[in-house]
Structures are given as C-alpha cells and as structure tokens.
Amino acid sequence: MRRNKIPPKGFERIERNGKLKMSLPSAQTDIATQATCDDAASCKRYAVQKGYWSDIHINYMVSGSMQKRQPEISRGYYARTEKIWNLISQFVSLTNNLCQIVSFGAGLDTTFWRLHSAGLLPTRYIEVDFQEIVYRKIRAIRNKSPLKGCLGSITSSDQSSLHCEKYHLVTCDLRDTGSLKDKLKSSEVDFSVPTLFLTECVLVYIPPEDSMAILKWCAESFTDAVFVNYEQVRMHDNFGQVMIQNLKARDCLLTGVHPCASLDSQIQRFTSAGWPCVSCDDMWTIYNSLPDRRRIERIELLDESELLQQLMEHYCLCVAVKDVSDIGLTDLHT
Numbered sequence: 001m002r003r004n005k006i007p008p009k010g011f012e013r014i015e016r017n018g019k020l021k022m023s024l025p026s027a028q029t030d031i032a033t034q035a036t037c038d039d040a041a042s043c044k045r046y047a048v049q050k051g052y053w054s055d056i057h058i059n060y061m062v063s064g065s066m067q068k069r070q071p072e073i074s075r076g077y078y079a080r081t082e083k084i085w086n087l088i089s090q091f092v093s094l095t096n097n098l099c100q101i102v103s104f105g106a107g108l109d110t111t112f113w114r115l116h117s118a119g120l121l122p123t124r125y126i127e128v129d130f131q132e133i134v135y136r137k138i139r140a141i142r143n144k145s146p147l148k149g150c151l152g153s154i155t156s157s158d159q160s161s162l163h164c165e166k167y168h169l170v171t172c173d174l175r176d177t178g179s180l181k182d183k184l185k186s187s188e189v190d191f192s193v194p195t196l197f198l199t200e201c202v203l204v205y206i207p208p209e210d211s212m213a214i215l216k217w218c219a220e221s222f223t224d225a226v227f228v229n230y231e232q233v234r235m236h237d238n239f240g241q242v243m244i245q246n247l248k249a250r251d252c253l254l255t256g257v258h259p260c261a262s263l264d265s266q267i268q269r270f271t272s273a274g275w276p277c278v279s280c281d282d283m284w285t286i287y288n289s290l291p292d293r294r295r296i297e298r299i300e301l302l303d304e305s306e307l308l309q310q311l312m313e314h315y316c317l318c319v320a321v322k323d324v325s326d327i328g329l330t331d332l333h334t
C-alpha cells in the first residue's frame with residue numbers, strides 16, 4: 001500500500017515518547033471509532049433477539065430502541081460471535097478455568113457475563129477501552145443488578161476503572177503501550193498464567209506500529225498465550241475500498257488497515273511479532289464450518305448469498321499461539 005508522506009485530512013502530527021510518530025487520528029476520529037462499539041453492541045442485540053445465539057445480559061448492557069438489521073449482518077455477527085465463543089470456551093476448559101482473558105477494545109461486549117452463565121469464568125477477565133466507553137460500561141454495570149450481581153465483591157471503583165474479584169475494566173488508549181502495561185499490572189495480570197488476548201474489530205483502528213508493539217509485548221511477556229484477532233481482510237480490492245470509504249464517510253479512518261491486505265499479511269504480522277504458531281481464515285470459510293449454521297439459516301431467509309459471501313470474505317479470524325508449557329493450546333486454531 002502506498003504511504004502518504006503528508007498526513008491525510010483529519011490527522012494531526014504529535015510528539016510521543018520524545019519522538020515524532022506517525023500522525024495520530026484527531027479527536028473527531030477517536031469519537032467515531034468509539035461509536036463503533038454501539039454499532040457492534042446493537043447488531044449483536046438484534047441478532048440475539050432474533051435467536052441467532054443466546055445472551056441474557058445484552059439487553060442490560062445496551063438500551064434504546066431496536067434497529068432492524070439485514071440478515072447478512074446478523075449472520076456475520078453470528079459467525080464472529082460463535083467462533084470466538086468456541087475458542088474462548090475451549091481455552092477456559094483446557095486450562096480448567098485457571099487462566100486469564102484480556103479483551104482489548106472490549107466496547108460493550110458481554111462475553112464475561114456469558115462465561116459466568118456457562119460456569120466458565122477464568123481466574124481473571126480484563127477489559128480495556130477508551131475512557132468514554134469504560135465510563136458508560138461502569139454506569140451500566142452499577143445501575144443493572146443482573147450485570148453487577150455476576151461480579152462478586154468490588155474491590156475498587158471510580159469513573160475510569162472497576163476492579164472486582166475476577167473482573168477488571170480499565171481505561172487506556174491502546175496506542176500508548178507504556179500506559180497499557182501499567183493498566184494491566186493494576187489489574188493484577190499474571191504473566192505465568194495461560195492468557196487469551198482478544199481483539200474483536202479493534203486493531204484496524206490502531207496504527208500498525210502501535211498494534212505491533214502490543215502483539216510483541218504479549219508474545220514476549222506471557223509464557224503461554226493465545227491471541228484471537230477478528231477484523232477486516234482483503235481491503236485492497238474494490239469491495240474493501242468501498243468498505244473503507246463508507247467508514248471514512250462516518251469520520252472513521254482505518255489507520256491500521258495496512259496489515260489487513262490479505263490472510264498472509266495477517267499471519268505475517270503475528271509471526272514477525274514473535275508468535276510461533278499462527279492460523280488465519282476468512283469468515284466465509286469459518287461460517288461454512290460452523291455446525292449450527294443450518295439452524296440459523298432458517299431464522300431469516302436470503303434471496304441470494306452473493307453479498308453474504310463477499311462480506312464474509314472481507315473479514316477474518318487469526319489465532320496465534322505460544323505454548324511453552326505444552327498444555328495443548330496449539331489445538332486452538334481457526
């Protein structure tokens with residue numbers, strides 16, 4: 001991909017860590033990026049209400065009127081949620097719940113509460129997002145007893161963090177790796193416990209050098225770990241370019257789109273960051289392998305599946321594994 005020497009409109013150049021870094025998105029772009037979590041949460045809520053999967057807590061996390069979504073969108077969210085759920089639940093079972101999950105850019109996601117309902121809580125579940133999103137999530141948790149009731153005793157809480165026995169929610173700009181490490185330490189992260197990192201539609205909003213710093217730090221610091229990354233792929237073809245333009249029209253600049261060129265470039269970024277075992281598939285391949293696919297295809301009929309296939313071919317799931325203690329983490333793959 002051609003790199004612009006002059007920052008595109010909407011970007012500003014700033015100094016960080018004493019040196020001039022690649023231009024960072026303006027505050028306006030950050031607001032648009034944060035808004036993507038509302039879109040994700042309301043699409044998931046709509047699909048849950050239609051019966052694609054069950055999640056008894058999502059209505060407490062997301063309020064407001066329900067907007068109708070196209071069946072292609074709900075099937076896309078089903079494939080993403082179902083596959084990630086399969087990986088997470090396998091990971092927790094494999095480690096007999098003695099593990100950690102760290103969700104970067106968690107938004108209003110309810111996986112912690114789903115794990116609680118399924119008796120699959122890990123030792124520690126840490127969520128990280130921008131201040132504005134964390135503040136809203138803390139408010140929702142505090143005001144809704146079905147959410148709060150799953151947390152156990154709260155050890156400390158203010159407007160930007162919530163620390164409980166097994167659940168930690170902290171504020172951090174993921175582009176600032178130094179602060180990220182401190183925030184994880186404040187959440188009592190344990191480097192010797194098997195840890196699953198999740199980025200669900202997040203890295204694409206972060207400049208590649210910053211996401212690389214996160215991937216490298218995770219690979220270097222944790223003995224046994226899995227990194228699950230769901231996001232866009234094949235963004236250089238015509239369909240991908242239209243997706244980029246649509247988001248740009250909403251002020252949402254995909255500053256991290258460079259590694260989303262192909263399945264190979266996704267694998268390559270993890271390999272270069274020090275992850276020894278990496279697999280990556282597009283969501284069309286994954287969707288067709290899901291055992292529950294026939295059931296959900298009866299929920300809402302599609303006249304033709306061409307758009308669904310195109311959409312799903314432009315998202316992928318990458319699973320990177322480091323299994324020094326040989327506990328079987330390499331069985332987790334796409």
Ligand SMILES: C[S@@+](CC[C@H](N)C(=O)[O-])C[C@H]1O[C@@H](n2cnc3c(N)ncnc32)[C@H](O)[C@@H]1O
Nearest residue numbers: 034036037040105106107129130173174200201
């Ligand atoms: C598309 S939403 C996905 C939310 C959640 N992972 C899900 O799938 O439901 C992207 C999330 O990443 C967060 N995010 C993006 N860039 C971030 C950054 N630099 N620091 C912290 N959070 C960020 C946004 O605030 C937003 O909540």
